[in-house]
Amino acid sequence: MKNLQYILCSLIILLFTFSACKKDEVETTYGQFSLNFDNVVGSDELVITAEADHTFPYSNQMSQTFNVQMLGYYISRIELTGPNGAYYEDEVTTGPTSDEVNGFYHVLESDISTQLVTLEKVPTGTYNQVTFTLGVEADYVQQGATGGVLDPANGGWLWNWDAGYIGWGYEGRSPESPAVAGTFNPDNSIKAHIGGWKEIAGNAAMTNNVQRITLDFPSTADVSAGGNPRAHIVMDLLKALDGHHGIDFSSTYAIHTPAAGTDIAHNLKTAFEVDHIHL
Amino acid sequence: MLFQSTYTRHLTIFVGSLVSLIYFTACQDDNLRKKDNPYEFVAPDNFPVPTYTFYNNKVTEEGFKLGKKIFFDPILSIDGSVSCSSCHNQSLAFADIPLHTVSVGIDGLVGIRNAPSLANLAFMREFFWDGGVTHLDFVPINAIESPVEMGEDIATVVAKIKNDTEYSALFEAAFNTTEINMPLLMDALAQFMLLMVSDNSKYDAYLKGTETLTAQELKGLQLFDQKCESCHSGILFTNQDYFNNGIDSVFSDSGRATISANPLDIGKFKVPTLRNIAVTAPYMHNAKFRTLEDVLNHYDNGLIPSNSLAPSLVQANGDLGIPLSTEEKAAIIAFLETLTDYEFLNNPIFFKD
Numbered sequence: 001m002k003n004l005q006y007i008l009c010s011l012i013i014l015l016f017t018f019s020a021c022k023k024d025e026v027e028t029t030y031g032q033f034s035l036n037f038d039n040v041v042g043s044d045e046l047v048i049t050a051e052a053d054h055t056f057p058y059s060n061q062m063s064q065t066f067n068v069q070m071l072g073y074y075i076s077r078i079e080l081t082g083p084n085g086a087y088y089e090d091e092v093t094t095g096p097t098s099d100e101v102n103g104f105y106h107v108l109e110s111d112i113s114t115q116l117v118t119l120e121k122v123p124t125g126t127y128n129q130v131t132f133t134l135g136v137e138a139d140y141v142q143q144g145a146t147g148g149v150l151d152p153a154n155g156g157w158l159w160n161w162d163a164g165y166i167g168w169g170y171e172g173r174s175p176e177s178p179a180v181a182g183t184f185n186p187d188n189s190i191k192a193h194i195g196g197w198k199e200i201a202g203n204a205a206m207t208n209n210v211q212r213i214t215l216d217f218p219s220t221a222d223v224s225a226g227g228n229p230r231a232h233i234v235m236d237l238l239k240a241l242d243g244h245h246g247i248d249f250s251s252t253y254a255i256h257t258p259a260a261g262t263d264i265a266h267n268l269k270t271a272f273e274v275d276h277i278h279l
Numbered sequence: 280m281l282f283q284s285t286y287t288r289h290l291t292i293f294v295g296s297l298v299s300l301i302y303f304t305a306c307q308d309d310n311l312r313k314k315d316n317p318y319e320f321v322a323p324d325n326f327p328v329p330t331y332t333f334y335n336n337k338v339t340e341e342g343f344k345l346g347k348k349i350f351f352d353p354i355l356s357i358d359g360s361v362s363c364s365s366c367h368n369q370s371l372a373f374a375d376i377p378l379h380t381v382s383v384g385i386d387g388l389v390g391i392r393n394a395p396s397l398a399n400l401a402f403m404r405e406f407f408w409d410g411g412v413t414h415l416d417f418v419p420i421n422a423i424e425s426p427v428e429m430g431e432d433i434a435t436v437v438a439k440i441k442n443d444t445e446y447s448a449l450f451e452a453a454f455n456t457t458e459i460n461m462p463l464l465m466d467a468l469a470q471f472m473l474l475m476v477s478d479n480s481k482y483d484a485y486l487k488g489t490e491t492l493t494a495q496e497l498k499g500l501q502l503f504d505q506k507c508e509s510c511h512s513g514i515l516f517t518n519q520d521y522f523n524n525g526i527d528s529v530f531s532d533s534g535r536a537t538i539s540a541n542p543l544d545i546g547k548f549k550v551p552t553l554r555n556i557a558v559t560a561p562y563m564h565n566a567k568f569r570t571l572e573d574v575l576n577h578y579d580n581g582l583i584p585s586n587s588l589a590p591s592l593v594q595a596n597g598d599l600g601i602p603l604s605t606e607e608k609a610a611i612i613a614f615l616e617t618l619t620d621y622e623f624l625n626n627p628i629f630f631k632d
Binding site: 026094095097098141142143144145146151152153154158160161162163165198200203206214225258259 | 333336415416420433434436437438456461462463469514537538539541567
C-alpha cells in the first residue's frame, strides 16, 4: 500500500515535470506583420479626381480615357505561410457589435488609414506568401447582419436586394461612357460594383465573384519578436479593367449585379501583387 | 406520535400529489407545445429544422419588444409615414389589406409586388418573391431602402434611432451594449418576426388528433395532396422553390432570373406558403387574383404559356393546367380555410404596445 502511494506520487510529479517541459518546448514568440495596400493605374499612382472635376488622367488598353472617383475592396481571411512551416491565420469572427467583428478589412482609396492592415500575434519565423479573400465569403454572409466594417450604416458595402457584400468597387467617369438619363450613369459615369457570392446548383450563369488570392513575396520576410515587416501590395486598376477580359467603357459602365461583374472578378485574380517587402 | 405520523403521511401524499401534478402539467405542456416563456422560440415538433442563426441572435423578451416597437415605428421611412405594420397586418397573417393589391409606400407610391404574409420565417431558406435574400436579418433593409416603400437610407435610420432617447435604453436592455447600429436593429426586428410561428390551425389540430375535419375539408385535403402538394409541400406548404405558374407570357418583373441571371428563370417566382392563405388575398406575386376561386380557376383553365412554364403544369396530352371541377375547387378551398391559424392572428404578444 505504501509502495503504491509512493509510485502514484512519483508518477504525478513526473507528469507535472514533463508537462512543464513540453510547454517550454512549444512556447511560441510573436511579432507583427503588416500589409500595405497601394492602388495604382499601370505605372501611375492612383489619384482620386474630384466629382466636379471632369479630367481624365488615365487611359485603358482601348485608349479610352477615364478617372477614378472612388475605389475600394474588402480583404478578409488573411493567411501567411513560410517555406519552413511558419504559418499565421488571421482570426475571423462576426457578430452584431463592432467588437465582435474581426478579420475583415475595408480598404478605401479615400482613407489612408484603411490601407495599412497590421496583423498582431504573428508567430516568429520566415514567411514568403500571403493568401487572402477579396470580398466576403458565403459563410460570413450567412451569419446575418454583421457590424463593424460590414455594417451598411457605417459605410459597409451591403447589397440589399441580392443580399451580400460588394467585394470590390470602382467609380469614376469616362467620356466614352454614354450619358443616359434615368439610368445608373447620368453623366459619363462608370460604376463597377463587383459582388455575388452564391453558387446555385445547376446554374452556370450564376457565379461566385469572391476571389481567394495567393501572392508570393519577392523576398522572404522574417518576423521576429517585436518586429513588424510589411508587405507592400499593389492593386493595379488597369489589370482589373484590362486583363483577360478588357472592359469597354462605351458598353460596360454600370455593373450592379453578380453576373455583370464576372469579367472584372476574373481580372481581379491577377490584379494584386506583392511589390516589395519592408523589413 | 399518532398525530405526527398521520400528519407526515398526509404531507407525503400532498407533496406526492403536487409533484405528480407538476409532472403531468409539464407533460401536457410538452404535448401542446405551450411555453412557460412566450418570448422563447420553440420550433414545432413536426416542422423542419430552423434555418435562422439563433446562436448569434437568441430571442429574448427585451429583444422581441424592441423589435415590435421598431416594427410599428414609421421612423424607418423618409417622411415618417410608413412603418412595417403599414403593409403587414397581424389580423391578415401580416399581409397587406386586400384593397392594396400591391402595397402603398411613401407619397402614395406603389411597388410591383404583392406584400407577402409573414409566418414561419425561421424555417425559410430564402426570402422575397425572387429569393434574393438568404438571411432574415437582411429582409427589412429592402423595404426601408426601396424608393417606393420607405425610401430611407439605412444609415439615416440608424442615426434617427440613435437620436431618439427612448430607444437607447431599449437597445441596451436587449443587447447589453451601448452600440446602436444596423445589425442590432435587424436582430431586434428578426426576433419579433421569428416568434411569428403559425402552427395552430384547424389542420394542425387535425394532425394532432384533437379536431376532426368535415367530409368536405377531408375531400379537399385529398385533392390537395393529389394536385397541389408537389409544390405546396410539407408542413410549411411550400417546397421553397421557384416556378412560372403561367401568370403572364411577357414578364416586366423577371422574378427569379433577377437573382440567378439565368434566362430560363424569367417569370419564375417563389412558391408561397399556403398557411393562412384564406386571409391573405390578393394572390400571386403581382396580386393578379382577388379570391381563391380566381386562383383555382387560373390553375384549371387560365394558364398562359411561355418558355419557362412549370412542367408540372403541362398535362400528358399537352394541355395546360390542373383540371378541377367546380365541386373539387369548393372542396380544396374548404381545406385551405382549415390552414387559418386564428390563435396566430390574435396572439396578443404581437399587439402594438
